[in-house]
Amino acid sequence: MRIVLVGPPGAGKGTQAHLLAKTLSIPHISTGDLFRANIGQGTELGKAAKSYMDAGQLVPDEVTIGMAKDRMAQADAAQGFLLDGFPRNLAQAEALDGILAEWGIKLDGVLDLEVPEDEVVKRIAGRRLCRNDGSHVYHVDYNPPAVDGVCDECGGELYQRADDNEDTVRNRLDVYHTETEPIIAYYQAQGVVSTISALGKVNEVTDRAIEALKRDN
Ligand code: AP5
Numbered sequence: 001m002r003i004v005l006v007g008p009p010g011a012g013k014g015t016q017a018h019l020l021a022k023t024l025s026i027p028h029i030s031t032g033d034l035f036r037a038n039i040g041q042g043t044e045l046g047k048a049a050k051s052y053m054d055a056g057q058l059v060p061d062e063v064t065i066g067m068a069k070d071r072m073a074q075a076d077a078a079q080g081f082l083l084d085g086f087p088r089n090l091a092q093a094e095a096l097d098g099i100l101a102e103w104g105i106k107l108d109g110v111l112d113l114e115v116p117e118d119e120v121v122k123r124i125a126g127r128r129l130c131r132n133d134g135s136h137v138y139h140v141d142y143n144p145p146a147v148d149g150v151c152d153e154c155g156g157e158l159y160q161r162a163d164d165n166e167d168t169v170r171n172r173l174d175v176y177h178t179e180t181e182p183i184i185a186y187y188q189a190q191g192v193v194s195t196i197s198a199l200g201k202v203n204e205v206t207d208r209a210i211e212a213l214k215r216d217n
Contacts, residue, residue, distance in 0.1 A: 001026060001080045002105065003213065004087070004096075006184060007113030009172040010120035010127070012198045012205060015143070016113065017084040018135045019206045026080040029071050031064060031088070033134040036161075053163055056171030058088060058179060065095045072099070080108075089179040093186050109217050110187040111209055113198035117173065124164050132156030143202060192216075 001024055005013045014030060021028035035053060038046030045067060049059045058064070068086045071077070087093040100106055115123075123139060130136035130151035138145050138158060145151060149158050163172065187193045194212035198205050 001082075001108045001213070001217070002100070003081075003108060004083045004110045004187070005085075005113065006110060006180065007198060008115065008117070008120050008176045009169065010124040011113040011115045012123070012202070013084045013113060014135060015137050015202055016111075016198075016205060016209055017082050018137065019202070020209060021082045023206075023210065024080070024082070026082055027074075027076050028084060028135055029068070029077065029081050029086070030084040030135065031059075031068055031086040032084070034067055034071060035059060036134050054168065056163055056168040056175060058175060061089070061091050061095070064088075065092060068092075068096075069099050087183055090182055090186060093183045107187075107190075107192055109213055110184075110193045111212065112184055112193055112195040113205075114195055115198040119199065120173070121169065124169050127164055128158040128160060130154065130156040131159055 003020075003024075003026075005017055007013050014033075017028040017030065035046065035049040039050050039053075040046070045063065048063050052059045064086065068083070072081055072083075083096075087096050123142070126140040126142065128138045128140060128145075128149075130153070132151065132154050133156065136151050136153045136156070137143075138151075145158060150156075151158060163169075184193060194216045196205070196208045196212050200208075
């Protein structure tokens, strides 16, 4: 399956993508995680992305689209992938359609996670991530690790993202409404969108997502 996950910052895209990717046996491709890995390794791509991420702005399309295409072209994604955080504006959605057409494949579904803004603010404020693997995501109250500050899955150190502060979160939400939300209508016109509520326990949202993907595809 080839799936796009869309939703505001803090909706639970990364959390759900990690679980859905395991269930569906496809790789979880997060452009945010790819940028953070590049920043951690000090690459040129990471240097180009950092100031945009710290400000809560989108990294320019010419950097982002090439990076996403390279990752989707890797062998483990040949039978499918779950895209988290890409595409994030209409130009990226059109570029993705072009890449898939070039490869003779198409999207199976777009999963749209709906969650009220006051909830996303609470989720982001308490989020902690694993330094070894950014797809291991926790919350200090809603989804705490067994040992404070330590990843349950690999023992890595947990940290708080630099862009999870109040001002940057406000910018990220504004950018989501102006740049990213329009891609939902774009994909609705293609008849591939499933919208679900992302409220409730993590496993309840996963069950809802799997049901929606089965029902609509
Ligand atoms: P990115 O890393 O993609 O961040 P985002 O879209 O802002 O989304 P988040 O990672 O903040 O939230 P999420 O929905 O994954 O929620 P999570 O599962 O962690 O992008 C960061 C930046 O990179 C962008 O601002 C931009 O600069 C750049 N970028 C990335 N892609 C780009 C692109 N395509 N083009 C240009 N620039 C790009 O969950 C949040 C918290 O809630 C966690 O603590 C979790 O434990 C908790 N939680 C999850 N589910 C539940 C639940 N059901 N109940 C209670 N708590 C829950």
